[in-house]
Amino acid sequence: MKRWVYFILVLALVPVQTTWAHGIRLHDVKPDLGLLLVYFIGFYAGELDGLVMGLAAGALLDLFSGGPWGLNLVTKAILGVLAGVLGRFFLNTTGIPTMGMIFALSVLSGILVHGFDQLMMGGIRFGEALRWTLLPEALYNAALGGILFWAGIGRLRSQKERAVA
Numbered sequence: 001m002k003r004w005v006y007f008i009l010v011l012a013l014v015p016v017q018t019t020w021a022h023g024i025r026l027h028d029v030k031p032d033l034g035l036l037l038v039y040f041i042g043f044y045a046g047e048l049d050g051l052v053m054g055l056a057a058g059a060l061l062d063l064f065s066g067g068p069w070g071l072n073l074v075t076k077a078i079l080g081v082l083a084g085v086l087g088r089f090f091l092n093t094t095g096i097p098t099m100g101m102i103f104a105l106s107v108l109s110g111i112l113v114h115g116f117d118q119l120m121m122g123g124i125r126f127g128e129a130l131r132w133t134l135l136p137e138a139l140y141n142a143a144l145g146g147i148l149f150w151a152g153i154g155r156l157r158s159q160k161e162r163a164v165a
């Protein structure tokens with residue numbers, strides 16, 4: 001069952017990322033839904049599931065992004081494993097630490113991607129990328145991740161209350 005859910009989530013990722021995320025961008029900054037998907041699966045299901053989901057989501061994003069092949073594949077896989085490791089250490093987390101972890105992983109992902117771009121193409125100023133792209137995107141990812149966390153926890157709490165009643 002879990003494999004089918006992951007399969008459907010990965011297949012839905014690209015159309016949602018290209019249509020819905022494009023529609024909610026703020027000042028040309030849009031959330032990285034692949035990062036959020038990989039984070040939550042890695043955090044709650046473990047390193048192996050995070051790695052597999054990161055590889056699948058990264059490969060699909062690379063296939064349809066038009067960018068260098070393998071960049072999303074590697075970064076999303078690394079983020080999935082790191083989220084799984086964080087999930088082991090922070091078992092009972094709340095929304096604020098979740099937002100902090102998403103922020104940190106988003107900055108790490110941006111540093112890897114922009115570092116690769118600068119290495120391959122040159123001319124990309126890292127300070128400007130950090131100020132105008134990486135940090136705003138990381139803040140947006142953290143905010144959206146916090147909203148998703150609180151929405152999911154609220155739903156779980158209401159289901160438990162109905163089961164008890």
